[in-house]
Amino acid sequence: MFSQGLSLDQAPPFSVILRFFLTIPLFMFLVSLAIFGMDLHGLAYWDSPKMVAIVHLLLLGVVGMAMVGALFQMLPVLAGASMKEPLFHARWIHLVMFIGTLLLTMAFYFEKFELLHPAMALLLGSLSFIVVLMLFKLLSIDNKTPSVIGMIISLNGLGFGLLFAVLVTLTFMGVDVGFLPSDLRTIHMHFMLFGWITVLIMAVAFQVIEMFYVTPSYPYIIRKWFPLILLTLLVVQFPFYIISESMVHIFDMLIGMVLFTFAVVTLRRLSQRKRPVADTTVWLWRTGLFALMVAVVLVAVMTVVDHPLLLDSAALLFGYFIISIVFAMSYKIVPFLVWFHLNAKGVLECPMMGDIIPSQYTQWHLWLHWLLLVSLFGALLFPLLWKVTALIFLMESLLYGRNLFGATKIYYTLKDKGML
Amino acid sequence: MEISNFMRDEHRRCDDAFAKAEQAVNRGDFTEALKYFEEFMIDTLKHFDKEEEILFPAFEEVTGNTEGPTRVMRYEHNQARGLFEELKKAIDQSDKARFFSVADTLMILLQQHNMKEEQMLYAMCDRVLAPQAHQLVERMRTH
Ligand SMILES: [Fe+2]
Ligand SMILES: [Fe+2]
Numbered sequence: 389m390f391s392q393g394l395s396l397d398q399a400p401p402f403s404v405i406l407r408f409f410l411t412i413p414l415f416m417f418l419v420s421l422a423i424f425g426m427d428l429h430g431l432a433y434w435d436s437p438k439m440v441a442i443v444h445l446l447l448l449g450v451v452g453m454a455m456v457g458a459l460f461q462m463l464p465v466l467a468g469a470s471m472k473e474p475l476f477h478a479r480w481i482h483l484v485m486f487i488g489t490l491l492l493t494m495a496f497y498f499e500k501f502e503l504l505h506p507a508m509a510l511l512l513g514s515l516s517f518i519v520v521l522m523l524f525k526l527l528s529i530d531n532k533t534p535s536v537i538g539m540i541i542s543l544n545g546l547g548f549g550l551l552f553a554v555l556v557t558l559t560f561m562g563v564d565v566g567f568l569p570s571d572l573r574t575i576h577m578h579f580m581l582f583g584w585i586t587v588l589i590m591a592v593a594f595q596v597i598e599m600f601y602v603t604p605s606y607p608y609i610i611r612k613w614f615p616l617i618l619l620t621l622l623v624v625q626f627p628f629y630i631i632s633e634s635m636v637h638i639f640d641m642l643i644g645m646v647l648f649t650f651a652v653v654t655l656r657r658l659s660q661r662k663r664p665v666a667d668t669t670v671w672l673w674r675t676g677l678f679a680l681m682v683a684v685v686l687v688a689v690m691t692v693v694d695h696p697l698l699l700d701s702a703a704l705l706f707g708y709f710i711i712s713i714v715f716a717m718s719y720k721i722v723p724f725l726v727w728f729h730l731n732a733k734g735v736l737e738c739p740m741m742g743d744i745i746p747s748q749y750t751q752w753h754l755w756l757h758w759l760l761l762v763s764l765f766g767a768l769l770f771p772l773l774w775k776v777t778a779l780i781f782l783m784e785s786l787l788y789g790r791n792l793f794g795a796t797k798i799y800y801t802l803k804d805k806g807m808l
Numbered sequence: 809m810e811i812s813n814f815m816r817d818e819h820r821r822c823d824d825a826f827a828k829a830e831q832a833v834n835r836g837d838f839t840e841a842l843k844y845f846e847e848f849m850i851d852t853l854k855h856f857d858k859e860e861e862i863l864f865p866a867f868e869e870v871t872g873n874t875e876g877p878t879r880v881m882r883y884e885h886n887q888a889r890g891l892f893e894e895l896k897k898a899i900d901q902s903d904k905a906r907f908f909s910v911a912d913t914l915m916i917l918l919q920q921h922n923m924k925e926e927q928m929l930y931a932m933c934d935r936v937l938a939p940q941a942h943q944l945v946e947r948m949r950t951h
Contacts, residue, residue: 465920533927599919602823662827663915664834665908724916731887740894741916742909 400460400471402729404478406796408457409718411486413789415449420782422497428771434703435573441496446707447580448489448511454714455588456481459522461721462539462592471525484514508557512550519547534611538591541615545583548623552576571629581706582643583622586650587615589713593654600720601661601670610653618646637691644684651677651684668750669716675758676712679705697768704764712757715788719750722792726799733806744795749787756784810941811863812930814948815855819922822852830911838902845899849892852918856885858948863933866944870936877929884921888914 422442423431430436434443460478464470471477488510495503526532526540552575559569567575594611597603605611625639655677658670683705690698723744730738760780767773825848832841864878891914898907937944 531928531931595923599923600916602827602915602919662823664827664831667912720916724913727913728887728917731890740906740909741912742905 400464400474400478402725402799404474405457405461405721405725407478407482408453408460409722410792410796411453411482412450412714412718413785413792415445415453415489416785416788417782418493419446419450420778420785422493423774423781424778426774428774431767431771431774435570437496437499441493444496445489445493446711447585448485448492451585451710451714452485452489452515453482454718455585456485456518458588458592458717458721459518459539461725462535462595463522463525471521477521481514481518484510488514504557508553512554515546516550519543519550534608535591535595537612538587538594538615541619542584542588542591545579545587545619545622549576549579549584552579567629575626575629578625578643579622581710582647583619585710586647587618589710590615590618590650592717593650596717596720597654597657597673601658602663603657603660606653606657610650614646614650618643621646641688641691644687648681648684651680667747668754669719671754672712672716672719672757675754675761676709676716679712679761680709683709700768701765704768708761708764715753715757718792719745722795726795730799730802730806732808733803734808735802735806738802739798744798745791749791749794753784753787753791756780756787760784809934810945811933811937812926814945815859815863815930816926818851818855818858819926822848822855822918825851826911826915830908833899833904833907833911836904838899841907842899845895849896852888853892854951856888858951860885862944862948862951866937866940867929867933871932877924877932881921881925881929884917888917888921891917 419442422438422445426438426442430438433439460471460474464474488507491503491507492511495501495507523540523543526536526543529536532540552572555565555567556569556572556576558565559567559572565572594606598605621639621643625636625643628635628639655674658673661670683702686698686702686705690702720741723741726744727738727741760777763773763777763780767777825844829841829844829848832838832844860882864881868874868878891910894910895907895914898910934941
């Protein structure tokens with residue numbers, strides 16, 4: 389109910405979201421080590437165990453942590469639904485996801501497949517608990533704003549993604565579930581990347597683009613329907629993997645069109661900002677959305693010319709899009725929350741956002757992040773450059789970690805100096 | 809919808825004045841910045857007063873709830889009032905970096921505040937205050 393949701397006591401403690409965000413640089417660090425330690429030839433095959441390990445390390449450890457942290461924050465603040473004992477749930481979900489992600493990565497990276505069972509149990513346990521808990525809260529809200537609907541849909545997308553993760557694992561163990569293993573993997577991946585991550589990015593964007601940059605709101609049709617259209621396309625699409633391959637491609641095109649339109653509209657909103665200064669986060673959004681658009685175009689080109697480099701580039705660009713948005717959002721949310729919680733504790737001389745994460749450091753991060761894009765493409769052409777890419781990503785993880793831990797340090801130094 | 813529409817327009821007008829102040833600071837024109845900032849500050853403070861003296865009491869009377877959403881909104885108004893002082897200081901000292909650091913904080917605070925009002929509180933007001941909506945808006949217009 390509305391009146392319980394908008395109460396100060398139920399704003400989640402800062403440490404709830406912080407524990408998820410602070411884990412991101414650590415996993416980025418591990419990703420860079422994993423790329424560094426890889427045989428260069430293995431990097432050309434997405435299905436090689438080491439690549440599977442790296443992809444999951446990135447998407448669960450870096451992106452998943454950010455998404456779940458964001459949900460914990462958004463649930464009470466944007467959706468007005470409070471959760472009992474958020475700290476308790478955040479603690480155990482974070483810990484279980486953390487261990488599960490490490491085990492899953494090790495299972496593939498070191499080909500110790502016996503680790504797969506505990507890894508699956510931990511990840512399925514924590515992630516499906518999130519789906520059930522949050523859906524339960526969100527569905528009971530009276531006034532379902534488009535962002536609430538978007539969150540509901542993304543949680544459904546995660547649910548489907550988890551279901552197909554189980555099916556992929558079953559086929560992996562030799563059980564026949566009727567789909568080709570490679571198709572199941574693709575379906576699992578699409579639900580996770582589009583149905584869960586992209587839909588949640590949309591739901592968040594509908595709120596924060598307007599809020600951080602003071603822009604006109606997204607067209608109502610987009611806010612209301614895009615998340616639902618995206619998930620519906622995915623749900624209707626998957627049976628066609630058995631029936632008709634050409635229908636699958638048509639659905640892929642439609643999904644691409646939704647993603648492309650979202651990118652165009654968001655870029656347009658960013659250019660309609662009332663605030664004059666394009667800070668680092670505006671550029672991170674632009675960079676990420678541009679990568680998304682190029683990725684869609686490359687996949688479209690694939691219907692005409694089929695070259696493996698097209699799919700590789702599109703996949704890398706899509707990953708680059710997601711992490712750019714993670715950086716863009718955390719560089720606003722973390723310093724704002726530091727200020728907000730310190731101010732709420734009555735800290736005098738409370739540092740402002742620009743003091744909490746100095747803009748010069750985020751600027752350096754942006755440059756490094758652009759350099760990463762250059763080296764990614766270099767590495768596609770000259771595999772030796774993967775070592776350089778790993779190094780740049782490692783530097784990015786250190787700088788990002790410095791920025792987030794610096795903000796955290798300011799919070800913990802000042803939080804007991806308040807008058808309230 | 810009458811309450812929502814009236815209040816949302818006020819929010820947008822305040823945004824516009826603030827954007828002009830930011831643009832002036834960005835150009836380094838602090839005299840112009842002060843002019844627009846004062847316009848923004850006066851309008852926003854008036855808007856807060858309308859809420860705290862007219863709209864919120866009416867909402868609290870009908871719902872019988874003084875500890876809920878209106879308490880959070882009043883609290884955030886006070887947080888914003890504190891930041892106005894800081895911004896004024898930054899303009900007086902012609903300190904561009906400080907201005908944008910505070911402005912970023914204030915804008916996010918105000919925008920998330922306005923969004924909560926527009927999507928939740930005003931929507932509730934439209935519903936529970938429907939019979940007196942017209943009269944309330946008139947009172948706020950002439951406040
Ligand atoms: Fe207000
Ligand atoms: Fe207001």
